[in-house]
Amino acid sequence: MADPSSYRPKPGQIPDSPGVYKFRDEHRRVIYVGKAKSLRQRLANYFQPLVSLHPRTATMVTTAASVEWTVVSTEVEALQLEYSWIKEYDPRFNVKYRDDKSYPYLAVTLNEEFPRVQVLRGHKKKGVRYFGPYAHAWAIRETVDLMLRVFPVRTCSAGVFRNAASAGRPCLLGYIGKCSAPCVARVTPDEHRELAEEFCDFMAGRTGTYIRRLEKQMMIAAEDMEYEKAGRLRDDIEALRRAMEKSAVVLADATDADLIALAEDELEAAVQIFHVRGGRVRGQRGWVTDKVEAVDTAGLVEHAIQQLYGEESGDTVPKEVLVPALPDDAEAVTAWLAGRRGSNVSLRIPQRGDKKDLMETVARNAQQALVLHKTKRASDLTTRSRALEEIADALDLDSAPLRIECFDISHLQGEDVVASMVVFEDGLPRKSEYRRFQIKGFEGQDDVRSMHEVISRRFKRYLAEKEKTGEWVDGDGDGADGEVPAEDDGRPKRFAYPPQLLVVDGGQPQVAAARRALDELGITDIAVCGLAKRLEEVWLPGDDDPVVLPRSSEGLYLLQRVRDTAHDFAIRYQRSKRTKRIRTSPLDAVPGLGETRKQALIKHFGSVKRLRQATIEQICEVPGMGRKTAESVVVALAQAAPAAPAVNTATGEIMEDDGGGTA
Secondary structure, rough: OOOOHHHOOOHHHHHOOOOEEEEEEEOOEEEEEEEEOOOOHHHHHHHHOOOHHHHHHHHHHHHEHHHHHHHOOOHHHHHHHHHHHHHOOOOOOOOOOOOOOOOOOEEOOOOOOOOEEEEEEEOOOOOEEEEOOOOOOHHHHOOOOOHHHOOOOOOOOOHHHHHHHHHHHOOOHHHOOOOOOOOOOOOOHHHHHHHHHHHHHHHOOHHHHHHHHHHHHHHHHOOOOOOOHHHHHHHHHHHHHHHHOOOEOOOOOOOOEEEEEEEEOOOEEEEEEEEEEEEEEEEEEEEEEEEEOOOOOHHHHHHHHHHHOOOOOOOOOOEEOOOOOOOOOHHHHHHHHHHHHHOOOOOOOOOOOOHHHHHHHHHHHHHHHHHHHHHHHHHHHHHHHHHHHHHHHOOOOOOOOOOEEOOOEEEEEEEEEEEEEHHHHHHHEOOOHHHEEOOOOOOOOOOOHHHHHHHHHHHHHHHEEEEEEEOEEEEEOOOOOOOOOOOOOOOOOOOOOOOOOEEEEEOOOHHHHHHHHHHHOOOOOEEEEEEEEEOOEEEOOOOOOEEEOOOHHHHHHHHHHHHHHHHHHHHHHHHHHHHHOOOOHHHHOOOOOOHHHHHHHHHHHOOOOOOOOOOOHHOOOOOOOOHHHHHHHHHHHHHHOOOEEEEEEEEEEEEEEOOOOOO
């Protein structure tokens, strides 16, 4: 535990101006990021006697080993830089909201020539217009199905679109009037884009104007005795109204607002957001966070606003943001929101009327979300803790293995030999630290040698990162080559953290290879075990008999899950390498021959086999092929051994390579 006074800056060193500061630990990892109107006043608060600090703040400053800061011009710049650093460094003592689910959005791909309406999850893409999020994907599909009658926008995938264009026939939606069929040129690209933009306008809340326009067109058609047209317009209006009814009217028609409510206790907080557009609730989402820093309701609101709008711009930032408490720097946050929207944004606490009533509803949702989360987590945390304790007892470890790494080797009859490393922390997978390896030291099938190589490479990298960060150095304090270790930037490192337990997929030979690799590197503080698939036995280095955990053991279940995850990860990598190798062509070795000319050659001759039989003069007849390149093609095909004939796996028939090939 560090003494904060050992790294406390001198009072005259800290500027009395706005800025953002970072605390780093002894390994130079950034553990906390904050902002301040006055860096001098804010940082002074961290260096009070520990008994005067909040327990979480005291834990942070005693974990830290240094502090640094960056001066900015305004509080708005400080807010933006703080958000950027939290996202970049992922500091462990900052509040970070995590989605309680992956919410589906209704998306319109305006970045394509023919925009497509679809359901999307995950990260937002540039050039795509999003609406939502929604609680369920089926709710989006029901809404879209109603609206396609009025706005027949394309919903098919790129492959279906290309197939329809090639065949000259639209899909079923084109025949029943729920797609304008741009694939067969029933509408021009401009006409289809106009339909997509009208769809977006309606979803954005501009509903009243559009329905009134349709009603006017219906009346005109009826007066002109165009009764079929009037009937279609009537049905269109009814479909739009049914789509609108799926979103409850809660506020006045012109209201565009996000309502943010919180429920919290001493340890955790839940936030719920209702997105209101055109007076209707268009989406809802929720987050939960651990209160790892000393933060009040206003601070939680500020963090929520940063996460909610940090990547947004334009109309996705609403005119109003209603909150239960104003952030400490409310003016700076409001200015930041206005900058992201491009126009004024109102940030306030609703005091009366419908908005206050709706805020109470959002708050009840937040409270229910927190209760549900705590119920789930209590069960999960208890089970994971019991599993880790059982593993520690069975393997005679000093403490529960909070970080477990598992390695697996995969190959196909000795070819494309690869390895995987998966990481579990506190019993949960940490996918950002999964790693893949290609076996480079030898060729052929030898799982034991492969395991030794992979473990050696992984922990050589660990030792290199350990030396680089200055955790230990050789000689008189210089690096291994006599140089001062490079300054660390604080970002999470690929191989910087060692596990408490290393698991290998295999029995005694694989375990012995892993232990030998660690011993050769002088690493003795990492426990090693193996899990054999045959009887699910746990093997330890040097033991003649395995450790047998009960079949009902939570510890065994966790080890199986870790092992199976590593196995699946390795299999996927091995298959991707095999697929890539199979798809290679002798033409890949021809210098200066790009993909376009490869495809032109295959199209002209029909297959690589026929191309191999062609003369230089015949190859020169292909557009874009010069004599020098043609000679290179002939040489490359002559040097490459002919591929083995393809076999129809259903019939066993050997298939001749006379048809089309791949370049």
